[in-house]
Amino acid sequence: xxxxxxxxxxxxxxxxxxxxxxxxxxxxxxxxxxxxxxxxxxxxxxxxxxxxxxxxxxxxxxxxxxxxxxxxxxxxxxxxxxxxxxxxxxxxxxxxxxxxxxxxxxxxxxxxxxxxxxxxxxxxxxxxxxxxxxxxxxxxxxxxxxxxxxxxxxxxxxxxxxxxxxxxxxxxxxxxxxxxxxxxxxxxxxxxxxxxxxxxxxxxxxxxxxxxxxxxxxxxxxxxxxxxxxxxxxxxxxxxxxxxxxxxxxxxxxxxxxxxxxxxxxxxxxxxxxxxxxxxxxxxxxxxxxxxxxxxxxxxx
Numbered sequence: 001x002x003x004x005x006x007x008x009x010x011x012x013x014x015x016x017x018x019x020x021x022x023x024x025x026x027x028x029x030x031x032x033x034x035x036x037x038x039x040x041x042x043x044x045x046x047x048x049x050x051x052x053x054x055x056x057x058x059x060x061x062x063x064x065x066x067x068x069x070x071x072x073x074x075x076x077x078x079x080x081x082x083x084x085x086x087x088x089x090x091x092x093x094x095x096x097x098x099x100x101x102x103x104x105x106x107x108x109x110x111x112x113x114x115x116x117x118x119x120x121x122x123x124x125x126x127x128x129x130x131x132x133x134x135x136x137x138x139x140x141x142x143x144x145x146x147x148x149x150x151x152x153x154x155x156x157x158x159x160x161x162x163x164x165x166x167x168x169x170x171x172x173x174x175x176x177x178x179x180x181x182x183x184x185x186x187x188x189x190x191x192x193x194x195x196x197x198x199x200x201x202x203x204x205x206x207x208x209x210x211x212x213x214x215x216x217x218x219x220x221x222x223x224x225x226x227x228x229x230x231x232x233x234x235x236x237x238x239x240x241x242x243x244x245x246x247x248x249x250x251x252x253x254x255x256x257x258x259x260x261x262x263x264x265x266x267x268x269x270x271x272x273x274x275x276x277x278x279x280x281x282x283x284x285x286x287x288x289x290x291x292x293x294x295x296x297x298x299x300x301x
């Protein structure tokens with residue numbers, strides 16, 4: 001008689017398992033405030049014994065389905081969608097159509113939701129690499145290259161908008177001309193400009209996306225602003241022989257005002273600057289007004 005009871009229990013468990021496997025149990029995920037079904041919510045499911053570890057997604061009606069092999073299999077799930085999340089506990093006895101509600105996430109997610117407040121300081125390294133020809137005099141330049149470093153601080157204007165301040169203590173810029181340019185009438189092999197300056201700029205940053213990680217770093221962003229470049233040193237140099245050069249200093253004016261734009265993602269950006277004015281005295285060819293380059297923006301927090 002005892003053996004018969006054991007056999008009946010085994011048959012009952014097997015029958016239940018087969019039935020549940022053929023008919024997955026349905027659960028529904030709703031917004032806790034509006035009670036509206038949440039489609040495409042991610043449901044991370046795992047068992048205490050580690051035998052189950054998977055992720056499901058709710059359908060258009062906020063439903064997800066899972067096969068419970070026995071009533072003793074116990075699952076715990078963390079379900080989330082955007083800024084909502086909830087913990088779900090269920091087992092084989094959890095009724096069909098059980099509803100789970102997602103509440104606002106109670107975690108350190110403010111950095112993602114309020115990225116403009118958290119993303120406050122950067123250390124920046126930049127390079128000017130190319131100046132497209134916009135006027136005839138731009139064709140006289142063989143290459144334009146610069147290096148600078150800067151400190152940037154930003155304050156929040158809105159959740160995804162910042163007002164930024166950029167200060168570069170040092171920028172070095174080389175502008176090499178073609179050998180037949182001949183600013184000087186003396187035969188020479190090479191000529192060009194060297195500019196050493198400090199730069200300040202103010203810009204507005206628009207943050208379009210964020211990286212969904214523990215720190216909530218900015219993702220895609222756009223900067224638009226204006227700045228001023230104050231030269232420490234500006235010189236014109238030409239070489240009459242390989243190691244013989246002549247330089248002329250103080251050839252600049254103090255009117256180097258620029259517009260700037262950057263588009264980037266987290267640590268890197270492509271930048272463009274456009275100079276509004278002619279910055280050299282009358283006898284000298286004006287450097288190209290538009291320059292393009294790259295920057296590496298390292299968050300300092």
